[in-house]
Amino acid sequence: xxxxxxxxxxxxxxxxxxxxxxxxxxxxxxxxxxxxxxxxxxxxxxxxxxxxxxxxxxxxxxxxxxxxxxxxxxxxxxxxxxxxxxxxxxxxxxxxxxxxxxxxxxxxxxxxxxxxxxxxxxxxxxxxxxxxxxxxxxxxxxxxxxxxxxxxxxxxxxxxxxxxxxxxxxxxxxxxxxxxxxxxxxxxxxxxxxxxxxxxxxxxxxxxxxxxxxxxxxxxxxxxxxxxxxxxxxxxxxxxxxxxxxxxxxxxxxxxxxxxxxxxxxxxxxxxxxxxxxxxxxxxxxxxxxxxxxxxxxxxxxxxxxxxxxxxxxxxxxxxxxxxxxxxxxxxxxxxxxxxxxxxxxxxxxxxxxxxxxxxxxxxxxxxxxxxxxxxxxxxxxxxxxxxxxxxxxxxxxxxxxxxxxxxxxxxxxxxxxxxxxxxxxxxxxxxxxxxxxxxxxxxxxxxxxxxxxxxxxxxxxxxxxxxxxxxxxxxxxxxxxxxxxxxxxxxxxxxxxxxxxxxxxxxxxxxxxxxxxxxxxxxxxxxxxxxxxxxxxxxxxxxxxxxxxxxxxxxxxxxxxxxxx
Numbered sequence: 236x237x238x239x240x241x242x243x244x245x246x247x248x249x250x251x252x253x254x255x256x257x258x259x260x261x262x263x264x265x266x267x268x269x270x271x272x273x274x275x276x277x278x279x280x281x282x283x284x285x286x287x288x289x290x291x292x293x294x295x296x297x298x299x300x301x302x303x304x305x306x307x308x309x310x311x312x313x314x315x316x317x318x319x320x321x322x323x324x325x326x327x328x329x330x331x332x333x334x335x336x337x338x339x340x341x342x343x344x345x346x347x348x349x350x351x352x353x354x355x356x357x358x359x360x361x362x363x364x365x366x367x368x369x370x371x372x373x374x375x376x377x378x379x380x381x382x383x384x385x386x387x388x389x390x391x392x393x394x395x396x397x398x399x400x401x402x403x404x405x406x407x408x409x410x411x412x413x414x415x416x417x418x419x420x421x422x423x424x425x426x427x428x429x430x431x432x433x434x435x436x437x438x439x440x441x442x443x444x445x446x447x448x449x450x451x452x453x454x455x456x457x458x459x460x461x462x463x464x465x466x467x468x469x470x471x472x473x474x475x476x477x478x479x480x481x482x483x484x485x486x487x488x489x490x491x492x493x494x495x496x497x498x499x500x501x502x503x504x505x506x507x508x509x510x511x512x513x514x515x516x517x518x519x520x521x522x523x524x525x526x527x528x529x530x531x532x533x534x535x536x537x538x539x540x541x542x543x544x545x546x547x548x549x550x551x552x553x554x555x556x557x558x559x560x561x562x563x564x565x566x567x568x569x570x571x572x573x574x575x576x577x578x579x580x581x582x583x584x585x586x587x588x589x590x591x592x593x594x595x596x597x598x599x600x601x602x603x604x605x606x607x608x609x610x611x612x613x614x615x616x617x618x619x620x621x622x623x624x625x626x627x628x629x630x631x632x633x634x635x636x637x638x639x640x641x642x643x644x645x646x647x648x649x650x651x652x653x654x655x656x657x658x659x660x661x662x663x664x665x666x667x668x669x670x671x672x673x674x675x676x677x678x679x680x681x682x683x684x685x686x687x688x689x690x691x692x693x694x695x696x697x698x699x700x701x702x703x704x705x706x707x708x709x710x711x712x713x714x715x716x717x718x719x720x721x722x723x724x725x726x727x728x729x730x731x732x733x734x735x736x737x738x739x740x741x742x743x744x745x746x747x748x749x750x751x752x753x754x755x756x757x758x759x760x761x762x763x764x765x766x767x768x769x770x771x772x773x774x775x776x777x778x779x780x781x782x783x784x785x786x787x788x789x790x791x792x793x794x795x796x797x798x799x800x801x
Contacts (some may be wrong), residue, residue, distance in 0.1 A: 236253065236295055236296065236584075237252070237258075237287070237289060237293055237294045237295065237296075238251070238294070238295075238297070238298065238576045238579050238583070239280065239283070239294045239296070239298070240297075240300075240573050240574070240575040240576030240577070240579070241276060241280065241299045241575070242276065242299065242300060242301075242568065242571050242572035243275045243276060243310070244306060244316075245273055245568045245569075246262055246272065246273075246567060246568050246569030247262065247263045247274060247275065247279070247569075248260070248261055248262035248263055248279045249261065249276045249279035249280045249282075249283050249572050250572045250573035250575075250576050250596075251283040251284075251287055251294075251576070252573075252576050252577065252580060252589075253287070254580075254584075255586055255589060256589070256590075257390075257573065257591070257596060258283070258596075259282070259283040259286045259287060259596055259597070260283075260572070260596040260597070261283070261597040261646065261771075262569050262646075262768075263278055264768040265279075265597070265644065265769065265770075265771035266278035266279065266771060268767060269768075270449070270766065270767065270768050271324070271448070273316050273319075273320045274313075275363050276572070277363075277367065279572075280367060281367070286598065286599075291364075291368040291369040291370070292369075292370065294369065294372060295372060296373045296374075296375065296579055296580075296583060297364060297369065297372045297373070297374050297375070297579075298375040298376075298377050298579035299374075299375075299376060299575055300377045300378070300381075300382035300405075300571045300572070300574065300575045301356075301382075301405055301571070302348055302357075303344070303346070303348050303379070303406045303407060304343070304346040304347065304352050305343045305344050305346065306352075306356065307349075307352040307355050307359075310359035311355065319340075322336065323446060323447060323448060323449075324446055324449065325446055334492075337438075337441070337492060338489045338492070341489050341492070342489065344404045344428060345404075345407070345488070346407070347406060347408075348406050353376050357374055360374065375575070375578075377574070378406050379406040379408065379571065380405055380406065380408050380410065380411040380425070380539070381422070381574075382574030382575045382578060383400040383402065383405075383411075383538040383566075383570070383571060383574055384398045384400050384411060384413050384420065384422070385420065385575075385578040386538050386563040386565070386566075386571070386573055386574040386577065387400070387536035387538035387562070387563040387566075388415045388420050388536050388587070389577045389588055390561075390577075390589050390591035391415075391536040391563075391591075392561070392588070393415065393534045393559065394588075395415060395416045395417070395534065396532060396534040396536045396559075396561075397412065397413075397415075397532045397534065397535045398411075398412070398420065398535075398536045399411070399522075399526060399535060399537050400413075401426070401432060401433060401519075401539040401540075401541035401542065402431075402433045402539035402541055402567070403431055403433035403434050403437055403448070403540060404428050404431055404434060405568070407427070407428060408425050408426060408427060409427065409428055409434065410425070410432075410433075410482065410539065411424065411425050412425075412480055414532065415587065418585065418588075420578075420581065423530070424480050424481065426482055428488070429488065430475075430481070430482050431484070431488070432475055432482055432515060433539070433540055433541050434488050434491075435474065435491065435511070435514075435515075436451055436511060436541070438488075438495050439499075439507065439508065439511040440453075442496055442507070443457070443499070443508055444504070448540075451543065451544065452543065452544075453677060454511065455508075455544055455545070455546055456677075456679050456680050456681060457504065457508045458505065458508040458509040458512035458513075459679075459724055459725050460505045460679055460725065461505040461508065464509075466513060466517055469514060471495075471514050472514060473485055474486070474491065474494075477518055477521040479525055479529065480522070480525050480526050480529050482518060482522055512544075512546065512547075515541070515544060516546060516547045516550045519548075519551055520547075520550045520551060520554065523535060523557070524554050527556050528556070533557055534560075534561075535551070535559070536560075536562075536563070537551075537561065537563070537566070538563040538566045539567075542562050542563070542566040542706070543566050543648070543706075545706060545730045546728065548562060548706060549707055549708040549728070552699055552700070553697065553699070560700055562702075562704070562706035564594045564646070564647045564649065564704035564705075564706060565594070565648070566706070567648070569647070569648070570646075577589070592703075593737040593738065594645050594646045594649075595642060595643040595651070595653055596643065596645075597644025597771070598772065599642055599643040599644070600772065600773055601791075602792045605773050605790055605792070605793060608774055608777060609773075609777065609790075609793065612777055612781070614798050614799055615777070615780070615795055615797055616795070616798060617793045617794065617795045617796070618793065618794055619792050619793060620789065620792065620793060620794035623789050623792075623794060624740055624743035624744040624747055625743075625747045627657070627744050627747070628744050628746075628747025629747070629751070630787055631658060631659055631748055631757060632659065632748060632752055634659060634662055634664060635786070636656060636657065636658040636665050636673075636758075636787075637656070637658075637789060638656055638762060638776060638779070638785055638787065638788035638789070638790075639652070639653075639654075639655045639656070639741075639762070639788075640762065640770070640773070640789065641653050641740055641741075641790075641791065644769075644771055645769070647704070649705040649732070649761070650760065650761035651685075651703075651704065651705070651732055651759075652685055652732070652741035652759065653738070653741070654761065654762040654769050654770055654771075655685075655759050655761065655762055656673065656674075656759070657744075657757045657758065658721070658757065659748075659752070659758065660718065660719055660720075660722045660756045660757055660758050661717060661718050661719070661752070661754075662721055663721060665758075666721040666758060669758075672784065672785075673764065673765075673783045674760060674764075675764075675765035676765070679725075681722065681723060681725075681729070681730075682722050682759075682760050683705055683729065683730045683731065683758075683760065684719065684723075684730075684731050684732070684759060685731070685745065685759040686732070686733060686734065686754075686756040686757075687733075687734055687742065687745045687746065687749065687756070688701055688703075688733040688734055688735040689755075690749070690754065693712075693715070693754075694711065694712060694715045694718065694719060694731075694754070694756060695709040695710065695712060695729070695731065696709065696711070696712055697709070701733045701735075702731060702732070702733055703732065703733055703734070703735070703737060705730050705732045707730070707731075708729065708730050709728065709729055709730075709731060710727055710728055711723045711727045711728065711729050713727070718754050718756065722758050744757075762776065764779055773790060773791075776788065780795070780797055780800075781797065781799075784797065784799055784800050784801050785797060786800025
């Protein structure tokens with residue numbers, strides 16, 4: 236049985252499962268080239284069907300998340316959604332009534348699910364699906380945080396676990412605590428919109444001049460450039476408290492925004508970011524610790540947008556009482572299309588576990604397709620490369636950066652070695668070159684490393700479980716700082732991908748780097764130009780190579796060299 240999951244909100248996308256197998260998952264931004272796309276995911280759905288070689292009539296069950304009032308309105312009036320997208324991403328001049336627009340958002344999203352909104356949302360989703368050709372299908376509407384919980388619970392590999400979700404807002408909630416025991420997922424606690432730690436961090440992101448729902452990671456990175464101070468000195472320390480297994484906000488979202496604005500007015504934004512990050516880490520550590528104590532379960536699966544904060548995740552990981560942890564790699568709203576599909580299958584068949592060794596769930600292209608694309612560009616020289624991993628490793632060791640496009644596209648916000656830009660982890664020169672001509676990252680944003688799984692203990696401190704998906708921060712060992720200087724932050728933390736047999740080509744490349752340098756680690760950043768989504772197709776890859784005048788690329792079976800490359 237095929238089940239399709241569809242999400243038509245922030246970072247829209249689609250996912251397809253067949254019985255106990257995740258077949259395909261991707262987000263619409265990869266096809267429309269608009270970062271964090273909000274439009275209905277027509278392209279994602281079509282690509283899912285094409286990958287599986289099926290027709291709409293082969294799909295018997297379809298699921299979608301979120302039926303809250305505001306989401307229902309945006310389905311009726313899609314121009315409203317588009318306007319907010321342009322406002323949030325700052326693709327317009329600053330509106331005269333910016334504060335009022337924020338206040339309106341917080342008031343509207345607090346409404347939650349109304350009795351009629353589910354029926355209307357179902358009707359609107361059905362209409363869009365019928366335009367593609369779907370006809371006879373059963374349609375499930377899945378609660379927002381249930382979809383988040385399903386992604387973490389059902390792909391964690393844990394038989395029994397706590398399942399914790401935290402984000403801004405969805406279906407009237409900002410978080411949930413559930414248990415997975417003997418194949419049964421059961422919600423135990425819910426956190427309301429008023430107490431949303433996600434909205435708090437969104438507001439901080441906005442007040443330091445960045446884009447909410449997009450640049451929260453930059454706030455986390457910026458925080459480490461503040462002069463440190465104790466939590467007792469933190470002016471935001473009382474904004475949130477943890478009472479047992481509940482998070483409580485001192486103020487409602489509208490009043491909170493005004494309070495934060497007044498506090499931030501008289502201080503450097505690095506200091507304000509530090510306050511917010513320190514508070515978030517403190518809340519996360521206490522909340523998850525209390526949940527473990529309350530339910531007596533020491534394996535924890537995590538999802539929701541807050542879990543993209545790798546420094547807060549590190550604090551959770553270091554809890555002595557935590558034995559096993561897992562963060563779903565597409566933790567934000569972009570992952571809930573898959574969550575909806577997984578939970579619909581749980582309702583239909585009772586299935587509560589899926590193999591999830593990797594996140595390579597997107598498009599893949601044949602050698603013939605790649606060759607035909609390359610032939611259209613006379614400035615590019617290309618040839619088959621049988622020993623591509625070794626060749627790529629040699630170029631990296633010689634202080635070059637390379638484009639690496641291989642096999643299936645990753646699902647989620649991280650490049651994990653199939654749509655990546657790679658360079659030496661110990662070279663500031665090549666890092667600066669890459670940043671200048673391609674990435675153009677802010678000065679306070681670090682790059683991340685990919686490393687051999689067996690190398691992690693040699694490079695990082697306090698390994699407590701292996702992270703294949705770049706969801707956790709780790710401290711770099713002091714005696715390895717020189718080796719890791721291009722991929723660690725100012726506080727000597729890094730966000731690593733630990734690579735094993737789930738990606739043999741990438742593992743071979745890392746082994747090649749180790750043979751010459753002594754360490755199986757590289758700088759790995761997403762294959763895209765600043766402000767654009769990660770590339771999806773060979774055409775995207777070639778276009779990026781030409782625009783950035785990059786010299787070397789490995790794409791499928793081919794080594795590509797740009798005659799006009801730097």
